[in-house]
Amino acid sequence: MDIDPSKLTPMGQLNLKNYMEGKAVLEKLEEMTKDPMRYNTEVLMKILRDNKDTEYGRKYGFADIHSIEEYQKRVPITMYDDYAGYIYQMTEEGKTDLITSYHVGHYAKSSGTMGNPKRIPVSDESVAILDRYNQQVRTAIQCEALGLGWIEPPVINLIEAPMTTLKNGATYGAISGRIVLSLGEHLKLFMTSPQEALVPDPKTNTRYLHARFALMNRDVTMVVCSYISLTLEIMQYIEKEWRMLVRDIEEGTIDESIKMPDEVRRSLEAKVEPMPERAAELRAIFEKGFDEPVMPRIWPNMVIIVGISTGGFADYLRRLKEKYAGEGFRYLFPGVTASEGLFTNPLAMDDVNAIVVPDSMFYEFIPVDTGDPADIVTMDKLEVGRLYEIVATNFSGFYRYRMRDALKVTGMHNSTPLMEFQYRIDQCLDMTGEKTTEVALREALERTERSLGFDVIDFSAYPDASGDPLRYVYLLEPDGMPEGLTREEIAEELNRNLCDTNPQYGYKFEKGIFGRLDVKYVQPETYLLYRDLAISKGTASSQLKPPHILNNEMQRRFFLALLEEGQ
C-alpha cells in the first residue's frame, strides 16, 4: 500500500480503517458462504437465547426451542399488525422486553407513499450489522476494485436524514438516514452538501443545495444515493437551472427564489463565498450543451456511483448513463436493505447480484408462485431462477416476519444464494390471478419505447374494472413524442409486448378476459408534482419510490385529475 495514513484527512483515515476492517468482514463473509446454514442456524439460536425472557419469547417458549424445526412448529408466521400493539407500548409508554431484549434506539419509518407509515424497531445490534456491511464491507469492495485513489472526500451524498424523536426518546426516520447519521461528526468532513440538506427543514429546497454545493467542488470522487433516480433528478435539475446555479457560485449568493426559512438562508450564506474561477469552468462546460455526458467534465476525479438500480430503478440508471454519466464510472449496487434489516450485500463492483448475508438475520423463504406458507424453506433449499418472499427473524424483535418483497435467486456463490430484488408482492396488477408485476409492466414499456422511438419521463399503470372486458390503463408522461405517433399505436404495441412479458396476461387477453390496454398521457411535471407533494407532506425524498402501480384510489384520483386535456 503506497499511501501514508498520516497524510490523509480524518475522513480518508476513516475510509482506510473501514477498508482494513471491511476486508476482514469480507473474508469472514466468504467463509460463511461455504456453509451458510451453520451460521444462519447460529444466528437463530442466539436470537432465541437472547430473547427468551421477553414477553414474546415467553409466549412462544423460546427457551425450549433447540432446532429450526421446533422453531417453525412453535412460532407463527407474522405480519406488522402482529407487532403493532407491542410497538405502541414501546414507543408511547417506554416499555421494554416485550418483543426484544436489545436496546431499540431507532424506529424506521417505512416508506408508504400515501398510506400510514409504520414504525419498525431497529435495535443497536441491527444498526451495528448495517454499519458493518454498509460501510466497512462496501468500502473494502471499492478499495479492492479501484485501489485507494478515491478514499479522500468529498462525496456527493444525496441521502437525507430527517429525524424526529419519539416519546420514548428513540429517533424516528428512514433507515437510510439512520445509516448515514452513524457517520456522526465525520459527515461534515466528507459531504459536499451542507448539514441543512442532510437534516433538512421541510421548507428547504434541498435539490438546489445538493446541486449547488456539489457543483462548487471539482474534486468529488463519488456519489452516494439511496435510489439511483435521485442522482438522475439532481442532474436534470442542474441541466435546467445551471445558469442560476453558476451565477450563485460566481457571486457567492443564494438566489432569492430558492425556498428556505430565513435562518437557514443566513446560515448557508455564511458558508458560501464567490468562486469566479469554478463558475467560469462550469459555465464553459454547460455552454457546450448536454448532448455529451457532462458528469465526467464537471467532476474529473469522480469514479464511483453508489445507489439502488435494480427492479423499478433499472431504467433510471440507463437514462443516467445515456444522458449524463457516460460509461466511464464504476457502480456499486448496494444489495437489499430494508427497515427490517440487511438481507443481501454485493460482492463486487458493477454487479447487480448480491449475496444473502448469513449472519444478518435468520431467513426463511416462501415461493412467490405458490405464496403458500406451507412451502416455506430455508436458504439451503432455494432454487436458482425462482422468486421467493423473505420471512425474517431479525435482531430487532420480528420473528418469522413476512417481508412482502419478491426476490429472485440469480445464482449461487459457494453454497449461498445470490438474490436480486424484483418487486413488492402487494404491488402488482392482479384482476384475475394474472399477477402482472412492475417488472413486466416496465419491460413491456421499454420494448415499446425502443420499437416506436419515443421516451417517457415516468409511467404508472392501474386496473380498470369499470367496463367489459377488464383492461389495464397505462399513464405516461411523454418526454417528446415523434410527430404522428398516436396513443392508439402505442397501446397496440404495448399490449403486444405485455402479452410477452407476462404470458398469463397474454393468455387471458387471447381468451378475451382482458381487452386491449389503454394509454393516457399525464401533463408535463406530473411526476415531479407527485414527488413535491409527498415531500411537503413529510415523506423523505430518499424513500420516495416511483408510483408505477396505482392500487389505491387516492393515487389513482391524483393522476387521473392531471391527464392531458381531451382524453
Place this chain on the structure above:
Amino acid sequence: MEIIESKEGNRTVLRIVGRLDTTTAPDLDSYIRSNQVADGLVLDLSELEYISSAGLRVLLAANKLMVNRGGMSVRNVQDMVMEVLEATGFTDVLTME
C-alpha cells in the same frame, strides 16, 4: 394568463385570470418571487379556468415560500379547478378561505 394585484390591509391579493399551465405557470412563479410578498398572500381564483400539474407546483412552492411571510390562502375557486385541487389532495395542503 393575467395577474391582477390589489391590497387587502397588508395582504397582497392576486387575481389569476385565464389558464395556469406549463406555459403560464413560470410567470406566476416569477411574479410572486420578484414582488417579494411579505405580509400574506391571497390567490383569488374566481377567474382561473384551468390549472395543470405545472400550475399546481407553483401553488405548492408559493405556499411554502409564504410560510414565514404571513401565509397564503386561496379563495373563490371555480368548480372545475376545485375538482382538481380535491382530487390531488391540495385541499389538505392549502388554506381555503
